[in-house]
Amino acid sequence: MKSPSTGEDPARERAVLERLIGRVDGFILTSSRLSNAEVTALSDRAGIVMLNRHVEGISCSLVDQDQGSRHIITHLAALGHTRVAYASGPSSSWVRHQRWNALSGYAQASGLAIHQLGPFRPSLEDGPAAAEEVLRTDATAVVAHNDLLAIGIIQHVQGNGLAVPADLSVVGYDDMFVSRFCTPSLTTLGGQYEAAAHHGVEMLVEGRRNQVVVLPSSLAIRESTGPAPGDRHCTAPHRRS
Template sequence: MHALAGGGRRMTRRATLADVARRAGVSVSTASRALHRPGRVSAGTTARVQQAADELGYVPSAAARQVRSGRSGTVALVVPDLTNPFFMALVRGSTRHLREHDMVQVVADVEEEPRSEEQVLEALAGRVDGIVLAASRLDRAALAAWTRRVPLVAINRDVADVPTVRTGTQGVVAAVEHLHERGHRHVAYARGPATSWSEERRRRAVVETCARLGTRFSDLGHHAPRRDAGPAAADAARRSGASALLAYNDLIAFGALDRLTESGVPVPGELSVVGHDDVFGADLTTPALTTVAVPAEELGARAAARLLAVLDGAGGATGADATSSDPGAELPTRLVVRDSTGPAAR
C-alpha cells in the first residue's frame, strides 16, 4: 500500500502498527490500545493515533485481530430450511448486524432434520466464535447441553439458561378474533412440524382464543412447513366443515390456496385462509393472503446482537439478560388483513 511516511517520504509497503506508532509519537502498545481499546487511552492520544493510521492507510490484518482477541471473527447461523423465505429474512437481518461489527457469518441448512442439526453443530464447534440456532428441532436437554459447549443463542425456543430471542403470539390471537368478527364459528388449524416449539405455541394460542370466544376448533394434524403440504391441509379443512383455515406458516397457506383454486373453491367465499410469517409473495397470491406478520429481519439482527453480547461476557447463558425470562427477548407479531379472509359462508 502506498502512503506518506514521516517527512513526506512515500512508503511502498503495507503500513504496520509500528509505522502508525512512530508517526503518532507513541509506543506500539499505546497505538494498539488506541485503535482496538480506545477507552484505555486518552481521547487526544486516540485521535492522534487514528489520524496517523488514516494517513498511512493502516489496516490491521485479520490474523493479527484473531491473535489479539482469541476469536476467528466468524459466527454461524443454523436454519431448518433455507428455501423458506422466512429464514432468508433472518439471514439478512443477522448478516447486516454482524457486518456492522466486522464479523463474518456462515449459514448452514439442516433440512428440518435433528440429526443433521447435531452433525452441523459438531462440525462448527471450535471453528466459529458462536452460533445462532434458528427454530432448533433439538430437544430441551440437547439444546441446553450445546449451550454449555459453545456460545449459542436460540431463535424461537424457550429453554432455561439458553439465551434466546423469540416472537410473540399476538398476531395469532388477532387472527382468530378477526375471523370471529367476520362470523366464523368453526376454524381449523393446520399444524407445523411435531418438533417445532413455535408450532405448539401457536396451536395453544389458537385453542385458547377459540375457547374464549366460543369458536369450534378442529386440529388438522401436523404438516411439513412446505408449500407441497398445503393441498392436504386444504382437503382436511374442507372435510372438517370449518369455514376458515389457519396455517402454521405461509408456505402451507400458499399450497392450500393452490388446491382450493384447482378445485374451484372460492376463497374467501367458501373458505377463508390465514397464513403466518408474511413472507415475500404473501401479498401476490390470488387472493392476497391474510397472514401474521413477523419481523424476521429484526429477529435475525436481535439474535446476532445477543450472541455478540454473550461473546463479550455481557449476556452469558446464565444471565437474566440473555435467558428466556427476559421480556425484551420477545418481538411482537401482528395481523395483516388482505383478501383471503371474509365473512363466513351462510
C-alpha cells in the same frame, strides 16, 4: 461462517453443529429441531442464541405469538366464522405448539370451535394434503402453520373449484414476501423478524446468557379472509374430480 439449512431434520442439524464446534465462536439457531436437553448440552460447549424458540436458561429472541394469535381469532370471529381448523406444522416445532395453545385458548374464550390437523411440513408441497383434511371438516376458515403451507392450501382449494375466501378463508403466519403477491393475497401474522435476528446477533456477540427478547407481531389483513359462508358443504360448487 454461515451454517447451511438443515431442512427440518434434527439429525442433519446435529451433524452440522458437531462439525462446526471448535471452528466458530457460537451459534444462532433458528427454529431448531433439537430437543431442549440437546440445546442445553450444546450451550456448555459453545455460545448459543435461539431465534423463534425458547429454551430455559438459553438467550432467545422471539416474535410474539400469543397476542398475534388472539388477533387472528378476533378477526375471524368478526367475520362470522365459528368453525376453524389449524393446519399445524412439524410436531418437533416449538412455535407450532405455542400457536396452537394460543389459538385454541382464544377460540374457546370467543365461542369458536377449533380443530388441530396435521402435522404438515411448512411447505407448498404439503398444501394439498392439508387442504384435503380441512375440506373433510366443517371449518369455514383455516389457520396454517406458515405462509407457504397456507398458499399451498389456497392453490389446492381453488384447483378443486372452490373459492377463497367465499368458500374458505385462509390465514398464514410469518408474512413472507410472497404472501402479498399470491392470488388472493394472504392474510397473515407478521412481526419484527429482522429486529429479532439483530437482537440475537447482539446477544451472541456480547455473550449475554439467559436473556429473553419478545418483539411485537401484527396481523396483515388481505384478500384471503372474508365473511363466513352459511354452509360450505351445501353452498360450495362441486369439486373437480
